[in-house]
Amino acid sequence: MSQDHDHLHLPEHPDFLWRNPEPKSSYDAVIxxxxxxxxxxxxxxxKNHGMTNIAVLEKGWLxxxxxxxxxxxxxxxxxxxxxxxxxxxxxxLWEVLPEELEYDFLFSQRGVMNLAHTLGDVRESMRRVxxxxxxxxxxxxxxxxxxxxxxxxxxxxxxxxxxVMGATYQPRAGIAKHDHVAWxxxxxxxxxxxxxxxxxxxxxxxxxxxRVVGVKTxxxxxxxxxxxxxxxxxxxxxxEMAGFRLPIQSHPLQALVSELHEPxxxxxxxxxxxxxxxxxxxxxxxxxGAGVDSYNxxxxxxxxxxxxxxxxxxVELFPIFARAHVLRTWGGxxxxxxxxxxxxxxxxxxxxxxxxxxxxxxxxxxxxAGLTFAHTIATGAPHKLNEPFSLERFETGALIxxxxxxxVAH
Amino acid sequence: xxxxxxxxCGPRDETEFHxxxxxxxxxxxxxxxxxxxxxxxxxxYRDNTKGAYAxxxxxxxxxxxxxxxxRDTVSYEIQAIYPMGTPAPGTSAQETNAQAPEGAxx
Numbered sequence: 001m002s003q004d005h006d007h008l009h010l011p012e013h014p015d016f017l018w019r020n021p022e023p024k025s026s027y028d029a030v031i032x033x034x035x036x037x038x039x040x041x042x043x044x045x046x047k048n049h050g051m052t053n054i055a056v057l058e059k060g061w062l063x064x065x066x067x068x069x070x071x072x073x074x075x076x077x078x079x080x081x082x083x084x085x086x087x088x089x090x091x092x093l094w095e096v097l098p099e100e101l102e103y104d105f106l107f108s109q110r111g112v113m114n115l116a117h118t119l120g121d122v123r124e125s126m127r128r129v130x131x132x133x134x135x136x137x138x139x140x141x142x143x144x145x146x147x148x149x150x151x152x153x154x155x156x157x158x159x160x161x162x163x164v165m166g167a168t169y170q171p172r173a174g175i176a177k178h179d180h181v182a183w184x185x186x187x188x189x190x191x192x193x194x195x196x197x198x199x200x201x202x203x204x205x206x207x208x209x210x211r212v213v214g215v216k217t218x219x220x221x222x223x224x225x226x227x228x229x230x231x232x233x234x235x236x237x238x239x240e241m242a243g244f245r246l247p248i249q250s251h252p253l254q255a256l257v258s259e260l261h262e263p264x265x266x267x268x269x270x271x272x273x274x275x276x277x278x279x280x281x282x283x284x285x286x287x288x289g290a291g292v293d294s295y296n297x298x299x300x301x302x303x304x305x306x307x308x309x310x311x312x313x314x315v316e317l318f319p320i321f322a323r324a325h326v327l328r329t330w331g332g333x334x335x336x337x338x339x340x341x342x343x344x345x346x347x348x349x350x351x352x353x354x355x356x357x358x359x360x361x362x363x364x365x366x367x368x369a370g371l372t373f374a375h376t377i378a379t380g381a382p383h384k385l386n387e388p389f390s391l392e393r394f395e396t397g398a399l400i401x402x403x404x405x406x407x408v409a410h
Numbered sequence: 411x412x413x414x415x416x417x418x419c420g421p422r423d424e425t426e427f428h429x430x431x432x433x434x435x436x437x438x439x440x441x442x443x444x445x446x447x448x449x450x451x452x453x454x455y456r457d458n459t460k461g462a463y464a465x466x467x468x469x470x471x472x473x474x475x476x477x478x479x480x481r482d483t484v485s486y487e488i489q490a491i492y493p494m495g496t497p498a499p500g501t502s503a504q505e506t507n508a509q510a511p512e513g514a515x516x
Contacts, residue, residue: 236458247454249431250483294429295412298460298484303411305425338454395450 017183018062018190023197026223027055029377030215032202032238033230034058035067036178036363037355039185039196040370041230041377046192048371049378054194055224057217059201063182066232069300069332070363071255071277071289073268075112075173076137079128082388082400083341084135086368089385091172093367103184105177106282110267112173113142113151115317117162117273125168132170142167151267153320160316162274175268175279175287178363185370205242211350212242227352228377230369233298233333235356244348246356247394248335251292252302253360256310256329260284264320274313286324288314292334292360301331334359339393341400344373344386353377354391415491418473430466432456433478434498459483464498 029045031038034056045051058064074094076087098104116125125141132139144156147167156164186196197219206214206221214223229238233250265280278288290310293302307329315322337343337357342365344355355373358365372386382390393399412424438444438452457463463483468476480490480498490499 234460237460245451245455246458247450247456249456249458250460295481295486296431296458296463296465296483297486299486303424305411305423394454395446397446 017187018196020198021195023055023057023200023217023219023222024195025220027053027195028224029054029226029228030222030224031056031228031230032215033065033232033234034062034186034196034198035065035230035232036063036182036185036366037232037358037369037373038228038230039063039182039189040366041228041355041373042189042194042196042370043185043192044370044374045378046189046194049374051378052193055222056189056194056196057200057202057215057222058196058198061198062186062196063179066332066334066362067178067182069253069255069330070178071279071287072175072178072281072363073112073173073270073277073279074107074176074364075170075268076364077112077114077128077132077139077168077170077173078137078402079131080400080402081131081135083402084132084137086372086385086389087365088135088137089371090365090368093371094176094364095172097181097184097367101184101188103180103187105180105184107174107176108282109172109174110279111150111169111171112268112270113147113167113169115147115167115269115271115273116165117271118165121273122165125166129168132168138170138172140169140171142169151265151269153264153318154269155317155319162316164317167269173268175281177282181366202238202241205349205352207243207349209350210348212352225351226377228373229347229352229354229356230373232335232356232358232362235335235354239347239354242347242349242352246343246354246391247337248343248357249296250298250333251295251336252297252299252331253289253292253334254302254306254310254329254331255287255289256307257281257288257327258286258321258324259327261286261324265318269317271313271317274316276310276313276317278314278318285327286321292336293331298333299331300333334362336360339399340402342369342389343391344369345376345382345390345392346380347391351380412486412488414467414479414488416469416472416475417477417491417493418475419469422469422472426469426471427467428470430468430476433464433466462489466494 076091116122129139201218204216239246268279270277336359343357372383375383
């Protein structure tokens with residue numbers, strides 16, 4: 001069957017944003033994991049440290065793991081100084097990245113509200129607002145009436161099990177289009193000469209004594225001087241291949257979206273106590289997430305009762321959602337630590353570095369993870385922002401306990 | 411939702427149970443003999459196996475008894491349920507109780 005395409009005048013295929021090169025036999029550095037953090041790391045390695053002979057290896061497709069599965073919330077209202085510093089730096093980067101990457105990924109600073117439902121919540125929230133202000137993070141305390149003014153569809157009446165007693169509010173927080181963030185980083189990486197290699201699964205590491213000298217993949221062996229692991233839920237699997245352990249447990253974390261609706265929800269609402277967080281995407285779907293499934297899992301799916309609980313919380317807070325239909329639910333694998341803070345730093349293996357443990361909150365940290373991890377890989381020493389987030393803290397006891405303190409349970 | 415066969419009560423919904431993490435992690439015989447690294451391993455380091463994983467569960471809203479389970483962490487298939495204090499099926503007691511070497515490398 002012959003076809004004459006000339007008369008069809010089909011539109012040109014859109015330009016690809018990055019090449020799909022074959023892996024070279026050696027690189028100056030290899031990043032394992034082509035999600036947001038891996039791509040951001042490669043970008044800052046190239047831009048800030050002039051390392052352009054580098055590769056990002058992704059076992060599936062680019063940004064198809066947690067970068068495609070999160071609820072896109074960006075905020076920096078963490079309690080402790082170390083967390084506030086790194087997340088606030090991330091937020092400042094989010095504010096300039098659309099221009100720097102020349103890509104509008106719809107970063108929308110519509111604010112984030114963290115609801116308080118108990119007297120304990122109220123005290124913790126006010127304490128966090130104070131701590132945030134001292135750290136230069138924009139934060140304010142809202143009473144229920146102010147909550148209602150900012151988000152009219154929220155039920156702030158007394159007739160629910162856990163009435164809204166107020167909320168913290170960070171006006172500069174918001175959401176962004178996660179896929180577009182990944183594509184923005186990938187395009188810039190590619191322009192700077194970084195090889196992004198998809199469908200390339202790491203199967204082992206080559207070591208000379210205790211020093212990593214190469215990566216074994218399903219597409220051949222790649223020699224390299226430095227390896228950065230940015231594989232989130234699979235970090236433990238890679239660490240085991242390299243011969244060390246991480247204090248990480250991988251759990252399924254689920255989220256869901258409704259069908260498209262008219263704009264009804266002007267901000268982002270998170271509730272630690274009844275445990276749901278909700279925003280409305282630019283297209284109109286309600287995006288909701290909750291806590292992790294309790295058990296360890298690598299299956300990228302969780303149990304339905306977790307979704308049931310989060311929907312119950314959502315409907316109580318937002319009665320208007322009662323008749324909204326769930327369109328899709330999904331799960332990702334999050335890498336949780338015992339103190340709910342990330343690990344960004346060196347490992348027991350020489351020239352191998354790790355960025356993991358971001359757990360349920362990695363998306364917002366993407367730019368700062370990339371910046372500090374790139375610094376650590378390039379110089380062999382931590383940036384001042386990630387110095388407290390070392391693997392050694394579990395030994396020294398200098399934990400950064402953000403359970404609950406981070407404004408939402410992990 | 412997992413369907414878990416409690417050894418005492420029979421098959422029940424996952425919501426009746428609570429998860430207890432990795433099984434067979436013994437409290438150190440002499441905690442005072444541990445250095446910081448070893449203590450960190452006991453407190454914060456657990457296996458994070460992709461595949462068959464021995465873990466503890468408790469039937470909170472039923473008999474309130476603890477038991478061990480061997481479950482695949484990818485398919486979530488429950489492969490065995492066995493009493494506390496006994497080795498995981500298919501392993502010897504020594505293997506089950508063997509701690510990963512304290513410190514970095516395996």
